[in-house]
Amino acid sequence: xxxxxxxxxxxxxxxxxxxxAAQGALAxxxxxxxxTSEVGAPTYNPIxxxxxxxxxxxxxxxxxxxxxxxxYHPWLAESWEEAPDGMSWTFxxxxxxxxxxxxxxxxxxxxxxxxxxxxxxxxYMAEAIxxxxxxxxxxxxxxxxxxxxxxxxxxxxxxxSVIEPKSFVELGDNYGxxxxxxxxxxxxxSFAVGQETVLVRNDDYTWGSPLAKNTGxxxxxxxxxxxxxxxxxxxxxxxxxxxDMLFGVPADLLAExxxxxxxxVLTLPxxxxxxxxxxVTKAPFDDIRVREAAAKAINQEEILASVFGGVGTVADxxxxxxxxxxxxxxxxxxxxxxxxxxxxxxxxxxxxxADGVRAKDGQPLQVSLWTQSDSIFRxxxxxxxAQLKAVGIAAEITTFDSSMxxxxxxxxxQQLAVRSYNWDNADIVDWFFGGDRLGYPNVSxxxxxxxxxxxxxxxTGAKNxxxxxxxxxxxxxxxxxxxxxxxxxxxxNSVAYNKDRxxxxxxxxxxxxxxxxxxxxxxxx
Amino acid sequence: xxxxxxxxxxxxxxxxxxxxxxxxxxxxILAALFAPLLTPYDYDIQALKEAYQPxxxxxxxxxxxxxxxxxxxxxxGARTSLSVSGIAIALSVACGMTLGxxxxxxxxxxxRAVTVVxxxxxxxxxxxxxxxxxxxxxxxxxxxxxAISVAYxxxxxxxTRAQILTLKSETFIEAAxxxxxxxxxxxxxxxxxxxxxxxxxxxMLATGDAIILEATLGFFGLGAQPPVPSWGGMxxxxxxxxxxxxxxxxxxxxxxxxxxxxxxxxxxALIAELDIRARMRRQV
Numbered sequence: 001x002x003x004x005x006x007x008x009x010x011x012x013x014x015x016x017x018x019x020x021a022a023q024g025a026l027a028x029x030x031x032x033x034x035x036t037s038e039v040g041a042p043t044y045n046p047i048x049x050x051x052x053x054x055x056x057x058x059x060x061x062x063x064x065x066x067x068x069x070x071x072y073h074p075w076l077a078e079s080w081e082e083a084p085d086g087m088s089w090t091f092x093x094x095x096x097x098x099x100x101x102x103x104x105x106x107x108x109x110x111x112x113x114x115x116x117x118x119x120x121x122x123x124y125m126a127e128a129i130x131x132x133x134x135x136x137x138x139x140x141x142x143x144x145x146x147x148x149x150x151x152x153x154x155x156x157x158x159x160x161s162v163i164e165p166k167s168f169v170e171l172g173d174n175y176g177x178x179x180x181x182x183x184x185x186x187x188x189x190s191f192a193v194g195q196e197t198v199l200v201r202n203d204d205y206t207w208g209s210p211l212a213k214n215t216g217x218x219x220x221x222x223x224x225x226x227x228x229x230x231x232x233x234x235x236x237x238x239x240x241x242x243x244d245m246l247f248g249v250p251a252d253l254l255a256e257x258x259x260x261x262x263x264x265v266l267t268l269p270x271x272x273x274x275x276x277x278x279x280v281t282k283a284p285f286d287d288i289r290v291r292e293a294a295a296k297a298i299n300q301e302e303i304l305a306s307v308f309g310g311v312g313t314v315a316d317x318x319x320x321x322x323x324x325x326x327x328x329x330x331x332x333x334x335x336x337x338x339x340x341x342x343x344x345x346x347x348x349x350x351x352x353x354a355d356g357v358r359a360k361d362g363q364p365l366q367v368s369l370w371t372q373s374d375s376i377f378r379x380x381x382x383x384x385x386a387q388l389k390a391v392g393i394a395a396e397i398t399t400f401d402s403s404m405x406x407x408x409x410x411x412x413x414q415q416l417a418v419r420s421y422n423w424d425n426a427d428i429v430d431w432f433f434g435g436d437r438l439g440y441p442n443v444s445x446x447x448x449x450x451x452x453x454x455x456x457x458x459x460t461g462a463k464n465x466x467x468x469x470x471x472x473x474x475x476x477x478x479x480x481x482x483x484x485x486x487x488x489x490x491x492x493n494s495v496a497y498n499k500d501r502x503x504x505x506x507x508x509x510x511x512x513x514x515x516x517x518x519x520x521x522x523x524x525x
Numbered sequence: 526x527x528x529x530x531x532x533x534x535x536x537x538x539x540x541x542x543x544x545x546x547x548x549x550x551x552x553x554i555l556a557a558l559f560a561p562l563l564t565p566y567d568y569d570i571q572a573l574k575e576a577y578q579p580x581x582x583x584x585x586x587x588x589x590x591x592x593x594x595x596x597x598x599x600x601x602g603a604r605t606s607l608s609v610s611g612i613a614i615a616l617s618v619a620c621g622m623t624l625g626x627x628x629x630x631x632x633x634x635x636x637r638a639v640t641v642v643x644x645x646x647x648x649x650x651x652x653x654x655x656x657x658x659x660x661x662x663x664x665x666x667x668x669x670x671x672a673i674s675v676a677y678x679x680x681x682x683x684x685t686r687a688q689i690l691t692l693k694s695e696t697f698i699e700a701a702x703x704x705x706x707x708x709x710x711x712x713x714x715x716x717x718x719x720x721x722x723x724x725x726x727x728x729m730l731a732t733g734d735a736i737i738l739e740a741t742l743g744f745f746g747l748g749a750q751p752p753v754p755s756w757g758g759m760x761x762x763x764x765x766x767x768x769x770x771x772x773x774x775x776x777x778x779x780x781x782x783x784x785x786x787x788x789x790x791x792x793x794a795l796i797a798e799l800d801i802r803a804r805m806r807r808q809v
Contacts (some may be wrong), residue, residue, distance in 0.1 A: 306591075383571065397752075400664070420561045
């Protein structure tokens, strides 16, 4: 390549870039960065996926939307009634709704869609529905196998995003990867797993949730969701104007964001819990005293202050404290208690050695501690390691790639681990401690007969919401007393955006920045 | 070897660049060996209240995100980085020389098989081979050592094989054979010693690359597991904190850079002293 030709190329590409940038400013276009916990989500198939990212909420609509105060509001369903005994639900659907591929959305769609849940990853979400009756084109009736107080929550979850059944069946495993059809305010233009998803506006959209001011077509025409695995890289992109919004900013970067005049932070209640699963089947943790000791060696306050800069709150149960089911008895809460931890280990026969590691019958108290490669987990795990060492437990860290660690858990070889989940319903206790999900999601390998009984009552035995809350609180309470994990930390959800570029709707009538917020969001010219 | 008074590694010190580079390497190796004597701090005891301190009289290079003395971590990190890459390369040289010599000596289908396999591994980037192996063996120092030694195996096998093939037809070998020397005698007394110098220099240069590879694996969290420090692991932790406490990534980064440059400069000086560049170029 000659030098002058290179120069020509260079100037051509520069002017092209300038042209593109200019276009970007005129057309309503924005670039968002997904939360690191959503990086690598392999599909937009809500029925089969166990990890869905934020863009899912724009491709699909749901029957029900949930407001900031966690109350339920219409969306694709205009209204609904529950029978007094909880054994049936009737939903009145919006008319004139069409999917991205032109198929109409009717009562028939609902029947076919719910049928697809059978035998899928997320079958439990719809399993209380025994039969779906199509009353007329816009009315559908669910005949229930049992009362399901969680019905509206499930219907508002992104895993119950309404898909287009015909293309879903035709495309098979390609649905959600190469093509995807929903009724949402945006259509899929391209999707590269682990890299980016490009969405374009659905100009026919008129059926948005009433929680947003704008129920017609979105104001933004084109959205790019980038996946950036490292938070500091994402922050640099935001700072230099490469992207317009980050869906998740970790506590230790908040101070840096606040230093920038053009950036703003929106703080929302968090839905994450960081915790340390304890494998109850692996010695020495088959001894409940050793489990309790390990759990009570974790100094949550110290971690909150040193690792998370005091942003967020400590966790002393498995659930986020916004949930009523987190209100367990005081005795069940798991809090830092080094004296108790030491006493329990003494009692269990683990004698403190000169090197600060306990031993029993000549065997040192040495355990494995698994973590994933994201920097925040690695940092947190090193503090946990030091805290365990303080009571005489020598934990050896093994770091796995974040995308591979779930498969590692399935081997059941773990002893301790540090991980987190993101969910805002008590049924997460069932998900992570159900005896039929050993390995992953049940990293703790917890399978206890009494817990299974309480679990059944919580999942399927409640007739109404009060009963469900009571049953789940009892189940959660009992699980905590068996120490299959130690709760650590609950972050807040910090969304950072460039306020020179984006106008954020205020007040935000949703629990997070998702479809409802983005409907009202605008790009400044 | 020649009859000159000093061995080649010491003669390399007579060249100015060789002396500076060799001095740095000697200092790093000594520091790694005598780490506990050099620093009053432990590399693993956390003092969370003293986290993120910049350089001061108490902590010459500041403290890390857990309040640990960064200089201490750097010195112990040298232990990890140098021992892992050193042992890995030694292992690689031992296996590579055996394999290469055997291939050249026996020839035939064995030679072809070894060449094909070795060339195949050589066609992949070292980092890819290392990542695959660490994924199989599991993260940690042992996994890293094996991964690095396999990644560099091809280079030493090829080099030894080429050396032996040329030497095999030299007159002094024919002379030894006609005097009744056996296979083992010729291989171990005549051929390998003559092939050794270029392999050792190449091993020295490869150690520089191995330090970078070790740091890369450490950066991905696949090297030495915490709290044991490694330069790559320290840089990785520092990368997330580059705005808050830039020194956590800068110092281990400098340590890797300076040490690798020093190894290369010293290797150059050594090559010049041994006068083997021409031989290596002809035979690889």
